[in-house]
Amino acid sequence: MEERATKMYDEAVQMLKDAGDELYRPKEDVVSFLVCKNSQFAIQNFLRGYLLQHGFETSEEDTIDTLFNKCKSINKNFEKVDLQGFDCQAHDLKSRFCEGAEKVSRCFDIADSLDTFLREEKIIS
Numbered sequence: 001m002e003e004r005a006t007k008m009y010d011e012a013v014q015m016l017k018d019a020g021d022e023l024y025r026p027k028e029d030v031v032s033f034l035v036c037k038n039s040q041f042a043i044q045n046f047l048r049g050y051l052l053q054h055g056f057e058t059s060e061e062d063t064i065d066t067l068f069n070k071c072k073s074i075n076k077n078f079e080k081v082d083l084q085g086f087d088c089q090a091h092d093l094k095s096r097f098c099e100g101a102e103k104v105s106r107c108f109d110i111a112d113s114l115d116t117f118l119r120e121e122k123i124i125s
Contacts, residue, residue: 016038
């Protein structure tokens with residue numbers, strides 16, 4: 001499971017990088033859908049990786065909200081990560097639910113704060 005968790009973390013970091021690269025293009029060139037989806041998948045992979053690392057399997061049906069709550073039940077420090085304003089946390093990531101620059105930016109900020117949290121906790125390096 002450790003190897004699968006590491007792979008999840010690596011994919012999450014890459015997706016976060018891709019979202020950031022897209023977000024910091026000139027405003028007229030930004031494809032907000034790419035920022036949103038890459039950020040969402042980064043969040044999902046960070047959470048799945050953490051759960052795998054701690055011996056918990058996840059399913060495709062698990063929402064980000066479900067994954068986050070499982071992570072908080074293992075490590076109360078996850079409460080430091082603020083998912084407020086992340087309106088799509090209970091939605092299926094296969095949906096096209098992404099709109100507006102503010103929401104896209106918030107998705108990226110949450111993914112980035114989760115990355116920072118996992119680094120501070122020395123879970124990823």
